[in-house]
Amino acid sequence: MKSALFLRSSFSYFWYFGLLGLIIPFLPLFLDGKNFSSVEIGEILAIFTATKIIGPTLWAVLADKTGQQLGIIRLGAFLACAFFTFLFWLNDYWPVVFCLATFSLFWTAILPQLEVMTLNSIRRSAKIYARIRLWGSIGFIFFAVVAGKVIEEFSSEAFTYIGFIILFGLFLSTLLIKQSKIKQSQITKTSSIKGKLFNINFSVFFIAGLLLQLSFGPYYSFFALYLRDLQYPGFAVGILISLGVIAEITIFIYAGKIFKHFSVKNILVFSLITTSFRWFLMGHLGDSMLVMILSQVIHAASFGLYHSASIQFLQRHFDPSQQNRGQAVYIGGVYGIGGAIGAYLAGVLWLNGAGSTTAFDMAMLAAFIGAILALFIKVSDRDKNA
Template sequence: MSLFTRLATSYFFYFAILGLISPYLSVFLDGKGFTSVELGEIFAILTATKIVAPSLWAILADKTGQKLLIIRLGALLALLSFIVLFWLNSYWPISFCLALFSLFWTAILPQLEVFTLTSVRHSSKIYARIRLWGSLGFIVLAVVAGQVMEYYAPGNLLNSEANLFTNAFVWMGTVILLCLLISTMVIKPQRIVNKPQQQALAITGKLLDLRFIIFFMAGVLLQISFGPYYGFFALFLRDLAYPGVAVGLLISLGVVAEILIFIFASSFFKAFTLKAILIVSLAATALRWFIVALYAESIWLLALTQLIHAASFALFHSASMIFISEHFTRCQQSRGQAVYLGGVYGVGGAIGAYIAGVLWLDGLGASTTFLTASVSAFIAALLMLFWPKTIKKPSQ
């Protein structure tokens, strides 16, 4: 089995669990009887673990140089935490369990990204092709879980069967996490690891650089805008009477567009600067949430917004990974990734989830929530206009 296959398999299962949790955790929690405010709080608690956890894991990775060991440990502990959901039904136990799961799950991606970028010698072309397998994993689970949600919809079942989707949700997550653990076990360690004396290099100067500050703030605003999408989109479509299979297909459509971007990412980076790519991605995201807020009843316009996911996630993410890999030195990569993922996805995601939960009002405030998201993404695009010039082109 080649290195490409091993890494691609790990990305597949890592993002497969995201394809289950991101769209359908809200449906799972709704099945437990929680309100939209409680859903927002749970999503905020879960996301907030990304603020501190990645940095703690990154410090350990930089000190030991054992990135692969941390990836495997994170996969194992995430699996054990998720399994506990089988026996939980009330607010605080579920919140604690999900927070624990996120604490360990967040150990995986920063180290996997660094491991992969180092293995492919920072080639944006090869990285994009490996990363697209993560998108495929997301699609598979989004479609499968959508069909399961449709089959186990409470209206189609007897009252005694109404909680079957919640059980199916945990079963699917358990199987995926087990496969993720197995996939990490077949990855071979890199021959070169960071030397202990390199760990003294501080990253404070890099973090205080104006380019990083503007980039970081724009990323936080972008993730705030994703709050209602990650937390309530599946519920939103269900309330608009879209069938479960349509929910899965619409969510997957965005990931299909994402895959195409990952395949042709190197062409974009050759033709445009990182600044131009980031600005366009953010502006497109603002337009996306505006359309969702006002025209979600039209499946064609909704499909268009999902195609925009290619820019609002895939293009922005690829550009971000290239910027992070160039901005930080080799021995700072784990901490740089952790600050970015923990700060942007942690702080931004938690704030976005909480605001979405407050504004959602059990579906009555859906339009207001997505309009607020649109404003957040638009401000991020304006902020990126002040990003200093890119000094060098990303490596190909």
């Protein structure tokens, strides 16, 4: 892979996941700063996440029909940035909900197309993909730490300023990447994915992933507020979040070697089991810094390893002409439905901090059930020979 192409793809991942480094830990703090209750925060995050159910599928169908993944990426980045700016002036519940939902609807246009373009350009090399995706993790760490310090020094309103800078950087980065030429026959010859979607093996994989994402509800929705209630210093949010992503980076670096020795199924089961243990530690022993450090190290399996294994599963399960829609169904269903349910349940159970242990117990149980389901995923011949 040419160095220029590597750098262009890496920049886009840096900015895209840099925004996640801001949103995941600090969006709840931003909403809390506007005096929303934990139930309202859970509802807002659920609606915000639910846009991933519809958005990726709509954009993927358009991408498959036209073959213009890059045009969709650029349009999504521009409109996401435009709608995000309205947060500078909004304070009431429904305007904030509408703004975040609309922003997310366009933001979801980016990642599925970017993943497909990147995988095609590197000929689906797990090793090169891991190195490119590594820059997404670096962006996540950088902005999680910077945002934590800036918000601590100023106020939760700094969230919108940092978000605008990141989104503008993301849009500029999309102007640098290029799309390989696609023959017209490749654009028009798209096959139905209905059979692949209703395949029992995919259904088990899908539900296990949905349960994993559901289990992240308390973590994604209230982690920063949880640390605040446990009287951790303000900078601890960025440090602990960064530690989790450093563990994730390490996994991405060695992902290629791991896949040579273990099947996708075994990796998925291992990730789910360790994630269940992670939520137990966080919910019952969260006042110990050493325990919190250990729980963040487990993020290597909870996200990094699971994400890499999921990408491998999807690449093997769907045909080339189905990749955009396959990615969209996975992101829309697992991250959309699972994330929305998880955020809503976390908001209901959290009770402004009083129900934090109950919320993490719910997460622990969801991940454990997902691990049991993953045991029934069938290993293909391609997986055995990988």
